[in-house]
Amino acid sequence: MHKNMPFLLVLCIVAALLTGCINEDMSLTLTSEPEIKDSDGDGIQDTYDKCPYVYGPIHNDGCPMATTAAPPTTSPATNAPTTTVPPTSLAPPTSPPSTTAPPQPSLKIEPTDWAMEGYDLMRSGVTSSEGVSVFASLWAVQRSDTFTSSPIIAYGNVYVGTGDGDIVCYDKTTGNELWSYGTRDIVLSTPAAYEGTIIAGSYDGYVYCLDAMSGDLLWLHRVGSDIRGPVLAFNDKVFVTSFDQHIYCISSDNGNLRWAFQADDLLIGGASYDDGVVYFGDGSGTVYALGSMNGNLIWKNQIQGAGSIYSTPCVTDDSIYIGTTNYDVYRIDRQDGSVVWEKETRNAVRSSPVFYNGYVYVGAEDSFFYCIDVEDGSSEWLKMCNSPVSGTPTIANSNVYFMTLEGEVYCLDAASGAQHWIYESQIGDTGYSNSAISISGPYAYFSAHALLYCIG
Template sequence: MKRFSATLPLYFFLIVVYSALSQNKNAVILNAFSDRIFNGKGYQPVTSLKWKYKTGGKIFSSPIAQNGIVYIGSEDGFLYAIEEKSGNLKWKFKTNGAIHSSPSIFENIIYFGSFDGNYYAINTQNGKLIWKFKTGGEHWLGELGMWGMKPETQYMEDLWDFYLSSPVVYENRKTSQVLFGSSDGNIYSLDAKTGILKWKFKTNGPVHGSPVIDKDKIYIGGWDATLYALNIESGKEIWRFATGTQMGFKGIQSSVALSDGKIYFGAREPFFFALGAETGKQIWKYNAENSWILSSAVVKDNTVYVGTSDTYALLALDAKTGIEKYRFKANGYVYSSPAIAGNTIYFGDFTGNFFCLDLLSNGKKSNFISTENRKQFATSTLKNDLLDFGYAAQNEDLSIYDNNKKVMAQFYKLGAIVSSPFISKNAVYFGSADGYLYAYNLKK
């Protein structure tokens, strides 16, 4: 399956963040992807639909839930606060751009970014603005004649650049900071209460990945294909690790996972890496078979779980060696970063399927639900129920950029899931390109 030439395959997705605090309603800090392991028992697949809430745009943001409220951003420019029990709107906050950033919460403040160029701090109770910080501008990655597509004089946005950086919050006895990357190439640290700039660090390209916190460091990568380790107090570089820069295979969109002194992450260079957290030295790398890895990993019981693009897989890799234990085949690109509760791992794919896989079955036991849009459009869009770019193009010339946009629009109609799931009170929440925030009950 090819995008527009014989040399460049298809792919994409998002991000992940770390915090030492557990995710529960009493936690002081809740970062969007902080700890992807939630409370749960045994194998708990989804059962019935609890509710779904329709926004006015596609959802690329990932939800978080705290104190009975689920928060999520939409491409319609609103951040939504939805009641967990009922699915009713509590409040919504309007920005002047699409919200592809996922939120974080510190005390009674929720933080997120918008394509209007601002990062916001909002009161979680009433949705009122506390402060906003203007970056040098937020935008999708793009260039003239991207990857040789036609016409070469046309400015083309990267159709696979889904996310803005999601802020994370750090606190010690002296200070609280909110940290995020920006399309202007900087990594920012602001005072969490006031929004005043503490420091910024300049990279060599837009930064749409999300930072991960570990002790006195943050780890973050960007479109310059480099992963950075920075001192969280000063913003000084500790080390950097460069990934590949070939055309079509350049950039880091995922966030890292941390376990036992190691960092795990994937890149558009079709490899998944394990580095030493202190040194940034490579321990091993996994060949992803010309498949981008945009999904951010989760680690449990010496196994790293991560999604792939063109191989449509959720991989289970040995955390020490990088050897593949098994793979679970989905129906399309897996850009949704997985979440684990009990013995179940949850993730979505680009065809609108949401999977629940029993971790004790080595990929053999699973179930899934589909978006209503997928049920409606699968027959006309998918080939043998699988994503196929060429099939969906219906013989259109994929060397032409606008034809690629048309195919992507068809895929989005399926209810593509690139939002990452959040689990709270025996329910799982995720967003979809069909504009819905879904809440599904889990088996008790």
Template sequence: MDFGFGEFDSGFDDLSVEIEEFELKKTKKFTRIFDLGNGGSIAYCSVNGGKLFFGDCDGYVYCVDMEGNEIWKFRTGGIIVDSPKFHGKFMYVGCFDGNLYCIDSETGEEVWRFRTSDKVYGSGITGDGVVYFGSLDNYFYAVNAITGEEIWRFRTGGEIVSTPNIHENFVMFGCYDGNFYCLDKNTGKEIWRFHTDDHIQSEQTPPVVDGIVYFTSWDNYLYGIRTDDGKEIMRFKAGKLGLSGAPVMNGNLLIFGSREGILYAIDKNTSKEVWRFTFGKITIGASVMNGKVYFGSEDYNFYCLDADTGKEIWRFRTGSYTYGRPVFCNGLVFVASWDCHVYALNSETGEEVWRFAASSQERAYQPPPHREFEMVVKKEMHIEDAISEDRYKSKNEHSVSLSDYQIETEYSTTSDYKTKSDYDVNMVIFEGFIGGNDLWISDSVTLTPASLISM
């Protein structure tokens, strides 16, 4: 899932001290006191053979017909947040219980399961009888799609929560270590890697066009990289809060969303912005069909725009967040929602045709966020009109998972002032969260000014 931002009152707005150098440390501890597996929230869905398939946060996989009738459901051992992938009649589902499941899509019976050492966030991609996928155990796997036997594995420097793509003899994927990897799909040998300045997270497949693969990073950039040698062809900066998800193509346009609530359309040849649509909340994935772009948002709305101009055609209100890239069949667009429903809408008008409710109607809580903060130092030198303001972004100094239900993060920032004066120090805390403040269960923030340093 993706992260949004809100504000938190630090309580230090009126702090005035005489300092030579000021250091602020923030230690953030929070505990998830809920069972993350509870809830029927749905993130993604897939269409295959005229049927709709999806998993939910209660661990169920569903098969539904085009009229919204349940055909079968299969119970896994953990949360499912990605769309199923297919090879013939076999369906593959990654699960937070550490398994990649292979299920017969016609009967709903388990064929095999492949066990990793940590959560499997995505369902991977299939090609030439092989399913490729990553795990939070830092490994990227190639497994025989029929038997479930491991062919090879490749160790990265971080968790893998991105969907790969296959191009020619390459399999490519992003990683939390900030690298975008290209491997030989047959041997697992590394061909090249491209490093960004933050982690890469994308539940959508990064598109490849004319030998260039396009993906985003939390360093705020959209990248275009040559598949043969990993050389950068283009980059485009969008916002300040990081990017996740992969762009979707419409002719020469790369269309992708930001965490600031902006959907961008960029010309892939010039790297110039063509249009933008602002709606104020996070979006992750979009789809293009028949000259229209479809996407959901954390504002509970599902949008349809003209893909060439960015003009809104219609919107549909759901009961919660809609994260996943929508899918289509028989004139319908299918929208998975965190409100525990999948909606079937008329793709031309946006009118609801039917909705399917998951077994549980309790929405799943979402995990705690990464956070950042900003320290504002306002210099008041006691000289008329001599006031200036400098801002210092935090650095993530320490982040460790203490258990499945607790994460501790420490941040720090240091001012550059070397001369004694009176300063008003204003800490503005930008709190990241997934989904919204309504999902917070426990929250404790400690801000500790460092000792003053004398000359």
């Protein structure tokens, strides 16, 4: 060792003490303004709504850190069980002191709420609400940017993500904006309402947990890449899929990581759940079943010729239904992952199927909407639309609702396919929408490019 090394070490520690503080674990906490970075290398100072990327866990304005986090090291998807990775969650801001109140215990999800994409944990898409039998527009709100997630309805409000990175809360009766929370990138992932909170994923690679009534940040958790699939939350756990090929299980109360599992390819669709098992698909056409408590692999099946899976599985008592980019809808056995039947369409199926009364309902990019008999995969009826159908359908009161890419909303009789009504939203020549129709009571909510609608 150089003879001056101890002296230089002392100088470094003194300098650190002058600019910040040394924690007990010898980590450095900054007390002065953190260094602003160009983390993406585009030659432009990283900012988002005046929120700089900074070193350190969370800046005192609530912005998350920008240092690139590597995906957690987990056992390959071919091995079971997977190993549990260390927590990578970030604590809420502590300076200045947080004034965030805990979620109100009186807040609860009502049966007529639409608290997550697909209505329930199995993503059945079927609600007990009466739905909208006769169309009438009640209110619409417009933004300068776009609405990019499907809306959810809970606690008397509507929650939705936007193209400029906001999670926005509106009064479901009036459409008045109640609060907005800014992330650093697009919020394409449909949020989930759980225990008085709203949990959403963003393209910035963070999972955000917000107080449902105030919009205050309760915790956030960083994953390895952007989040596109809808959030799933139940039993004190939050499940998110990420473009980094991982599915994450996070504690809902504090954002700590419980486990993560690495799939064979990127994850775009979300996860579904029933009876202790989580189901999802990846970009290689592989479908997975994992134990929800520990992430152990139960089975997986790479479907030959399936292409990529963008849709979120619909789970029933004995089967899983999923669409693929190689023009197919599959029925898969829940016990072992084997294919029961394959239904061919004329283009990619990015829409997530739903199940009702012995039939599967799904849209395709061939501009057809399909009603499929679950026994043999044959078509019960088809509805030709004016543009591709990539949004997830909804079933209410024996009617099926869905939206096309160009913003047309259809209400059809689920049994016969007879059209009750169609509404052309004001989406514009360059707009598009992948929104699901979220139904609560006698009202339906959906986003269409820069507009959010309530009809009923």
